[in-house]
Amino acid sequence: MPLYLNELAPWERKNEYYHTIQLGKDVNEQTLVIKKQAKAMLASQLATTNSIIASKERISEGIDSLVDSVDRLERVGQSIDDLQSTFEWGISEVVWQLEQNRTVLKNILEVLMSPLDNQARERRIRAKEAYDNGWLDDAEEEYLESEKLNKFDFSIHISLGIIYLFKKIDKEKALSYFEKAIKYAKPKSPDMTRDALLYKALIKFDFGEIEEAEKFSSDAITLSPNSLKAYYQNAQYNAQLKNHIKSIDNLEKIIKQDKLYCLKAHEDTLFDPIREYVNNLFKKLKEEEKTKAIKTYDNIIIKNKKMDLFFEKYSTKINISRVVNNSQQINRDIIELKKRLDRNSLFDFIEINNIYLPALINKCANLYQSVENEIKEIIYNAKLAIGNTEYKRKKAENEHLSNIEEYLGKTGGFILIASFIVPAVTTLLVTDGWEKLSTILFCIPIISQISSLVLLEQFIFNFSGLSKDSDGIVIAWSIVIYLITAIILFVISKSISKAKMNRTIIKTNIDLGDAKKIINNANSILNEFENLLKQ
Structure with missing residues (x-):
């Protein structure tokens, strides 16, 4: 030199x-x-x-x-x-x-x-x-x-x-x-x-x-x-000392951190004494990057094919339409990546490993996450529907109990009011002369109810002792009729309320069954999907 x-x-x-x-x-x-x-x-x-x-x-x-x-x-x-x-x-x-x-x-x-x-x-x-x-x-x-x-x-x-x-x-x-x-x-x-x-x-x-x-x-x-x-x-x-081992070792370290040193070393005449070793280093690095790139690429291809089959299998069972476009874009990226792999150069492989593959892996990860979120959202909505359905059923049962209480109150009120009006009016209608004054008895609280009970007791237990033409039996019949009417109205109202409750319960049972079926199917799909991710 x-x-x-x-x-x-x-x-x-x-x-x-x-x-x-x-x-x-x-x-x-x-x-x-x-x-x-x-x-x-x-x-x-x-x-x-x-x-x-x-x-x-x-x-x-x-x-x-x-x-x-x-x-x-x-x-x-x-x-x-x-x-x-x-x-x-x-x-x-x-x-x-x-x-x-x-x-x-x-x-x-x-x-x-x-x-x-x-x-x-x-x-x-x-x-x-x-x-x-x-x-x-x-x-x-x-x-x-x-x-x-x-x-x-x-x-x-x-x-x-x-x-x-x-x-x-x-x-x-x-x-x-x-x-x-x-x-x-x-x-x-x-x-x-x-x-x-x-x-x-x-x-x-x-x-x-x-x-x-x-x-x-x-x-x-x-x-x-x-x-x-x-x-x-x-x-x-x-290199000038022809210590090719140390020279190549140092050159390899820096190229792995900055690939542009390849361009510099390729033109640098100071490496001419060991040029063959330098070129072999480029080949070695290219093969290392190629092996790494192809391995990762093949793994993506295998997983992507499985995912495509998964999407095809379940596209009609769950709504994953939002992720289909992303899946198609990934397939296009894979085609472009294959073209870069076919270029077969060190720079291409380094950039594939450091830029394009990480970007593709990130896209796949986002796609898989969106699918998982979609399935979990289905499960969440189904569980939410179960909660709402159970609430509706409980509400119907509570409304029925509330209605019974209301009907009992109305029936009692009807009986209480009728205990004044019916016997009093009947007495006025069926009695003559001074006997009409007995109407006053049915207008006084407690006395009216006691009088009605006495008449009912005689009507029930001593019916034969009452004259069929007597005023008492007519009044007693009027009391019996309004009591029967009140009971019938209560029974009818209760039956209507119960029928309404039963219709709600039947519908909620159907809805609960459908929701649980959706959850079971979605959990099964989610488990299958998670197993695919682990492969």
């Missing part, structure tokens, strides 16, 4: 997509430009990748359909780490400009600057302003003066390291400043220490000290085990 002592290495130069990215713009504008150019670079990488990584159909869908990756690029303004596979050393100056404006780093630097006097603060502020505007000679001067006033500010050393590496092309001096940054950043910021270590590893690699470069990138991983760019850089150096 050629050495790059006094010039930028190919991997340190700006690629054609990032040539417009340079200092002199504000942070928001820089962020927008990086997002735009990163997407353009990804689109180009996707268009030229091999069929193992992405099928023709997948390539034609473009970068915007890489939902997770595009969303991640939208967060670049919040965390520069979200560049991940789109990071290039050639834009380090601008990346550092963005990094210094992150809240986390600004808070750390504020603590470092708090004990400084106004002169030191002014120097530091002027240095950053010069750097942001691209006045790197002025920035160098101000940073060197700031270093004298506050040598513990690791950001000063990183800034000078970047200036000497990419602007002055003085890699020895850049290396010395990154070493200082490592020393002073370590107690304050693992992320900044990691970045300084990666810059140091980069320079060591330029000098041909690949083992040293590999060591420092490993140290960066230890400090920041979630840093994909640290793993990728370490994989590059191990």
Whole structure:
């Protein structure tokens, strides 16, 4: 491998997509430009990748359909780490400009600057302003003066390291400043220490000290085990050392977290010494994702067929029409998913497993839940109907008892009133002369009832002793007749009320039977459905 002592290495130069990215713009504008150019670079990488990584159909869908990756690029303004596979050393100056404006780093630097006097603060502020505007000679001067006033500010050393590496092309001096940054950043910021270590590893690699470069990138991983760019850089150096096992292991880790590293590694010439292993990794990952996708797809197909049979079997017995449309949509999604499976590429399988299958599983889950809710609603309504029916039956029974009490009261009232009127009127009609005065006896409470009872007693027990032509027997007959009439009216009213109650009870018994039958059928269907879900 050629050495790059006094010039930028190919991997340190700006690629054609990032040539417009340079200092002199504000942070928001820089962020927008990086997002735009990163997407353009990804689109180009996707268009030229091999069929193992992405099928023709997948390539034609473009970068915007890489939902997770595009969303991640939208967060670049919040965390520069979200560049991940789109990071290039050639834009380090601008990346550092963005990094210094992150809240986390600004808070750390504020603590470092708090004990400084106004002169030191002014120097530091002027240095950053010069750097942001691209006045790197002025920035160098101000940073060197700031270093004298506050040598513990690791950001000063990183800034000078970047200036000497990419602007002055003085890699020895850049290396010395990154070493200082490592020393002073370590107690304050693992992320900044990691970045300084990666810059140091980069320079060591330029000098041909690949083992040293590999060591420092490993140290960066230890400090920041979630840093994909640290793993990728370490994989590059191990590839150059032909340590294919460690290189492929690291590459596999990062591709599983960000599939776009496939595009980067596919074009990266630093992996050429182990290119066969890299291609085999792509094939291996594709087969793993394929196996996972097909297994899940087959399970969905089997369950969906059983569900279709279930819907067909019970569509006439219970109302599940509301879920039929969703079931048909799922069948259409399954057809589209099969087309994606047939594309047979790593990206297609990753997206099937991470996007399309979860979406389909969620649709199926919603469908199954709606069916279960539909059946449970039928059971609930039937139980509600049973409650209402039992209430109606109880109400009819109570109304019948209430009617009997009412009829008894009315009958008693009728008898009481008639006990005055009937014998009095009869006495007036059948007696002559002074005997009519006996009518008064039937107008006086208690005496009237006693007189009626006496006549009834004679009528019942001494009927033969009464003259058939006597006035007493006529009055007695009138009393008997109104009593019989009252009893007959009571019996008729009671019979009518009971008949009404019986009709209600018969109807409620039928309704109860129907409701219980519905519940039994629905419970049976629900059990069958739940067993299907468990399979």
